[in-house]
Amino acid sequence: MRGFRDRTAIAGVGYTGFSKDSGVSTLTLAARAILAALDDAGLTVDDVDALATHRVGDSTPPWVVAPALGVPEVRWYLDQFGGGSVSHSVIAQAAMAVASGVAETVVCYRAINARSEFRMGGTGRAPAPVFDMQYQAPYGYFAPPQQFAMFARAHMNAYGTTHEQLGRIAVTQRANAVKNARALKRDPITLDDYLASRWIAEPLRLLDCCLETDGACAVVVTSRERARDLRHTPVLVSGAAWGGGDSFFSGAGSGPSGTDFTVTEAARIAPRLYAMAGVGPEDIDVAELYDCFTYSVLVQLEDYGFCAKGEGGPFVESGATALDGALPVNTHGGFLSEGYVHGINHVAEAVSQLRGTAGDRQVPGAEVALSTAQPGYVLAGTSALVLRSDR
Amino acid sequence: MSIKPEEDRDSAPWWEAVRRHELTVQRCEGCGTPRFPARAVCNRCRSLEYTWVPARGTGRVYSWIVNHQVFARPMAELVPFPVLLVRLDDGDDLLMYGNLVDGDAAELREGLPVEAVFADDDEGATVVQWRPRR
Numbered sequence: 128m129r130g131f132r133d134r135t136a137i138a139g140v141g142y143t144g145f146s147k148d149s150g151v152s153t154l155t156l157a158a159r160a161i162l163a164a165l166d167d168a169g170l171t172v173d174d175v176d177a178l179a180t181h182r183v184g185d186s187t188p189p190w191v192v193a194p195a196l197g198v199p200e201v202r203w204y205l206d207q208f209g210g211g212s213v214s215h216s217v218i219a220q221a222a223m224a225v226a227s228g229v230a231e232t233v234v235c236y237r238a239i240n241a242r243s244e245f246r247m248g249g250t251g252r253a254p255a256p257v258f259d260m261q262y263q264a265p266y267g268y269f270a271p272p273q274q275f276a277m278f279a280r281a282h283m284n285a286y287g288t289t290h291e292q293l294g295r296i297a298v299t300q301r302a303n304a305v306k307n308a309r310a311l312k313r314d315p316i317t318l319d320d321y322l323a324s325r326w327i328a329e330p331l332r333l334l335d336c337c338l339e340t341d342g343a344c345a346v347v348v349t350s351r352e353r354a355r356d357l358r359h360t361p362v363l364v365s366g367a368a369w370g371g372g373d374s375f376f377s378g379a380g381s382g383p384s385g386t387d388f389t390v391t392e393a394a395r396i397a398p399r400l401y402a403m404a405g406v407g408p409e410d411i412d413v414a415e416l417y418d419c420f421t422y423s424v425l426v427q428l429e430d431y432g433f434c435a436k437g438e439g440g441p442f443v444e445s446g447a448t449a450l451d452g453a454l455p456v457n458t459h460g461g462f463l464s465e466g467y468v469h470g471i472n473h474v475a476e477a478v479s480q481l482r483g484t485a486g487d488r489q490v491p492g493a494e495v496a497l498s499t500a501q502p503g504y505v506l507a508g509t510s511a512l513v514l515r516s517d518r
Numbered sequence: 519m520s521i522k523p524e525e526d527r528d529s530a531p532w533w534e535a536v537r538r539h540e541l542t543v544q545r546c547e548g549c550g551t552p553r554f555p556a557r558a559v560c561n562r563c564r565s566l567e568y569t570w571v572p573a574r575g576t577g578r579v580y581s582w583i584v585n586h587q588v589f590a591r592p593m594a595e596l597v598p599f600p601v602l603l604v605r606l607d608d609g610d611d612l613l614m615y616g617n618l619v620d621g622d623a624a625e626l627r628e629g630l631p632v633e634a635v636f637a638d639d640d641e642g643a644t645v646v647q648w649r650p651r652r
Contacts, residue, residue, distance in 0.1 A: 259555055261529060264521045265645045266617050268601040270589040277603055281581040284628040326598070329584040386611050388581060 128402040131226035136354035136361035136517060137218075139168025139347035140475040145311050145466035148243040149341035154187040154195060156343035157238035161196065164234060164345035169358035172196050177230035179205035179221045181213045181469070185245035186238050203230040210247070211419055211501030214470025216510035219367035221348040231349060237471045238343035246339055247271050271419060271505075272336055276328040278504055279422035281388040283330060285437065288425065290330060292440035294321035296421040297334045297463055299449050304460025306450075306487040311338050312464040335421045337462030344471040346478065351517065361517040362478045365495070366404025368396040369510030371503045389437075392503025393430035396511060401432075404495075404513035408432035411513075412493040413480045414454055415473035417501045418461040424448075427502050428456075431511075455490045473498045474512065481516040494518070521590065522643055529556035531570050537644045539636040543612055545571045554612045573612075576651065577604040579630040580613065584623050598623070602648050604632055614646060621650040 141163025143149070143156050157180075165171055175198050178189035189204040203224045207213050214237065221233035239245060247270070263269055282288045298318055304310035316334065324334040354361035371392025401407050408431060416427045425439035433454055434442040442448070448456035459465045459476040466472065477496035479485040496514045503509035525533040532554075535542040544553040548565025552573075559566050581603045588594045600623045606612040618626070619635055632648040 258526070261524045261526070262555055263615050265523050265643075266601050266615055267521065267585060267590070267593050267596065267599060268583075268615060269521070270587070272587065273583055273585055273589075273601065276583040277581050277601070280583060281603075284581065326584070326586040328587060329598075331583075386605075386613055 128399070129405070130367070130403045131223060132365050132403055132405065133363045133515065134226045134351055135222040135348055135364045136351045137346050137364065137474070137478050137514070138349050138354040138357045138359065138361060139164040139166070139170065140478050141165070141167055141345045142309060142472070142475065143343045145309060145340050145342040145468075147339075147341060149240055150243075152187070153185070153238040153240060153244075153343070154191060156240070156341070157187050157192050157236050157345070158196060160238060160343035160345035161192070161234045161236055164347050167358070168347045170232065170347065173199055174232050175234055176200060177203040177221065177224055177233040179207070179217045179233055179235045180237060181207035181209050181217050183208065183210050185241070192236070203233070210505070211417055211469050212503055212505060212509050213369070213500065214417075214510065215367070215474065215498060215500040215512050216369035218346060218348060218364070218471075218474060218512060219369055219510060222364040222367060225348055225350055231353065233348045234345055235348060235471065236343060236345035237469050239469065240341040241467060242339040242341050272331055273328045274504060275420040275422050276331040278388050278426070279330050279420070282422065282426060285389050286440065288440040290322065291318060292444050293330075293335055293421040293425065294318050295443045296418070296424050296448070297321050299443070300418065300457045300461045300463045303450055303458050303488055304464030307459050307465055310460045310465040311340065312460070331420060331422070334463075337419050337467040338464070340466035340468060342466055342468050344468045344475050346471065346474055355517070360482050362481045363515045363517050364512060365515040366400045366406070366513030367511070368400035368403065369500075369508060371395045371508035389426065391426055391430050392509045393427050393499065393511070396509060397431050400511050400513060404515070406495055406513060410495050411454065411497045413458060413477065413490045413496045414456045415458070415461070415477050415496065415498040416456055417470060417473065417499050418457055418463050419467070419501060421463065423502060424456060424461075427499055430502060431497060431499070450488060450490070458485060458488050458490060470500050474514075477514050481514055521592065523645065526556075528558050532556050535570065536636065536646060537642075539644070541573045541575045541634045541646060542570045543573045543606070543608060544568045552609045552612060554606070554614065574607050575634040577606040577614070577632055577648075579603070579626060579628060579632060580605045581628070582626050600626060602626070602632070604648055616646050616648045619647045619649050625650065
């Protein structure tokens with residue numbers, strides 16, 4: 128079960144600024160983030176031999192970015208179709224490419240103008256005509272906040288999960304963002320602010336939703352040996368898992384969860400994720416959990432084994448996920464408050480925590496981190512990484 | 519809602535039946551399992567053979583939302599409106615979406631019995647909606 132445990136490392140992270148209107152192309156965003164990540168690692172474009180990204184028709188692919196940057200020779204690339212559920216699989220596959228020897232230094236990036244050009248859910252453009260949308264779009268149901276509202280309601284029905292519990296996630300993450308200079312939203316909010324925010328799709332409010340963001344983020348994946356010679360403490364890719372199999376897009380479940388919307392594909396990949404890394408949920412010092420909406424955090428706390436099924440609400444209410452709690456979650460503020468670059472900024476934050484360079488929001492002594500993708504409600508699967516400091 | 523259904527080659531017979539105001543599901547010829555949405559293969563016995571059979575046309579609300587945000591222009595005059603996710607009485611794994619007709623969002627609860635009704639628009643499209651069973 129070791130797979131490629133600890134054989135590769137993240138050696139660099141880079142960001143553009145986050146905004147509501149970048150005014151530049153996704154190629155520009157990608158180039159800025161990649162150059163920043165290489166600089167962070169102490170590398171240059173001449174050291175790069177592979178590129179990896181994911182997109183849903185909303186970004187610039189590796190076969191445009193590589194020649195634009197003047198990468199000397201591309202030995203491997205990945206142009207993965209998909210949104211949030213595949214974000215961590217991009218880095219996992221890059222690590223596999225390095226572990227297998229087909230590539231040595233991969234830049235993984237995600238570059239989107241998710242507010243000014245390509246809004247998820249089709250505001251300003253037609254929804255994507257993908258398979259089961261035909262059974263939903265005619266009813267005015269096609270935007271992610273609607274889908275996650277439907278899942279959240281099912282969880283409320285089954286376990287008595289409350290609005291206040293969802294709100295606690297938004298409030299806690301905003302408190303973290305106050306300590307993050309990169310965050311788009313840095314004004315503290317209270318539970319009353321949350322409860323007063325307008326409905327988007329009941330049971331979700333505006334403050335349940337992530338920030339549509341223009342921006343890019345990149346990470347450099349290389350071998351553990353090479354990473355040890357570079358600028359920062361390597362952050363090892365200890366565990367990686369992706370897949371699952373079911374989609375709740377239309378209720379075509381075939382796996383153990385059937386069509387129970389309160390169990391995600393995270394529950395299916397978690398055992399082999401932890402097995403590859405040789406850790407369990409009790410070993411995770413900090414968790415950056417995909418938070419397109421507050422509810423996705425709550426359900427993943429259950430499905431990655433931090434609490435029992437149905438206990439996600441009481442768990443967040445206990446304060447366990449706060450910066451000073453037993454399991455700090457989304458220490459950068461997450462997509463709800465830092466910005467939404469589809470998952471890779473969760474990985475970058477985990478790297479900062481494991482290097483011990485997260486400043487005011489540093490989790491003391493953090494050595495093992497979990498970072499996760501959209502838990503598989505849409506597109507039959509999810510992906511996640513366990514990262515470990517190589518101190 | 520003026521967002522038209524975009525059927526595919528597997529689902530075309532289902533949409534044809536809907537236009538006739540008939541609710542159908544697939545039935546696997548190999549193991550008899552009813553199935554929806556339309557798929558070319560059975561995920562239990564892997565048979566590629568199937569027929570379309572009438573569904574009972576009744577189900578129970580599993581989850582729902584009340585949409586407020588105008589995600590597309592045609593919604594502007596409709597918000598707020600509910601969207602239901604209904605488990606058909608024909609099988610627990612058969613789920614269909616739809617709007618609520620002849621009912622009030624305030625009465626929605628898990629398990630609320632509903633029945634399918636068919637809504638035609640002026641341009642020849644028909645969709646399935648759900649009405650509380652009294």
